[in-house]
Amino acid sequence: MNTFYKLVIALLIAxxxxxxxxxxxxxxxxxxxxxxxxxxEEIQRVLKDRGIFKGEITGYYGAQTAQAxxxxxxxxxxxxxxxxxxxxxxxxxxxxxxLPEATDANVGLLARIISAEGRGESYIGQxxxxxxxxxxxxxPSFPDTLAGVIYQSGAFTALIDGQFNEEITDSAYSAARDAxxxxxxxxxxxxxxxxxxxxxxxxxxRPVIKVIGNHRFCS
Numbered sequence: 041m042n043t044f045y046k047l048v049i050a051l052l053i054a055x056x057x058x059x060x061x062x063x064x065x066x067x068x069x070x071x072x073x074x075x076x077x078x079x080x081e082e083i084q085r086v087l088k089d090r091g092i093f094k095g096e097i098t099g100y101y102g103a104q105t106a107q108a109x110x111x112x113x114x115x116x117x118x119x120x121x122x123x124x125x126x127x128x129x130x131x132x133x134x135x136x137x138x139l140p141e142a143t144d145a146n147v148g149l150l151a152r153i154i155s156a157e158g159r160g161e162s163y164i165g166q167x168x169x170x171x172x173x174x175x176x177x178x179x180p181s182f183p184d185t186l187a188g189v190i191y192q193s194g195a196f197t198a199l200i201d202g203q204f205n206e207e208i209t210d211s212a213y214s215a216a217r218d219a220x221x222x223x224x225x226x227x228x229x230x231x232x233x234x235x236x237x238x239x240x241x242x243x244x245x246r247p248v249i250k251v252i253g254n255h256r257f258c259s
């Protein structure tokens with residue numbers, strides 16, 4: 041076997057190993073830079089009690105929180121990523137919320153709302169919509185089931201205007217699986233909206249985390 045093929049095989053093995061590690065260290069939507077909510081408050085409170093976090097408990101996961109998480113990880117002998125992954129949260133004594141299983145029923149239901157709400161959006165934009173729904177399941181202000189979040193009264197216009205019942209795009213199925221696996225391009229958002237299609241004062245008042253395509257994703 042010549043050097044070129046050996047190099048290709050080595051690279052493929054490295055990529056496989058990285059993906060395997062990523063799959064085993066899923067990060068909850070609320071525990072990374074840009075996230076906000078009561079779960080972030082809990083992380084800050086634990087770190088403050090330990091004398092690591094010196095700031096105010098704001099519920100926003102900014103640079104100061106990430107730095108405190110890195111210090112906690114250093115003390116615990118964990119990789120210093122600044123991201124409160126499952127192992128880090130477990131060491132903090134924080135209960136980890138679980139995403140719904142990627143059963144055929146859950147994938148189908150999530151894909152249906154992604155397809156209806158995300159037509160014309162990029163693939164990442166579709167995954168982000170699915171991530172918002174998953175984030176709501178983990179958030180105390182919303183129902184704690186996939187169906188409960190999707191069918192919550194007035195939550196999604198697609199259920200009102202009939203788009204929810206239209207044919208599901210193939211990309212929406214893939215986006216649903218990615219969202220259920222923990223990929224969150226929204227940065228922990230629990231709301232999103234198209235500024236050209238709504239003048240709702242509440243949604244316009246929400247802090248914007250990211251803009252993806254036509255949607256603003258908010259905390």
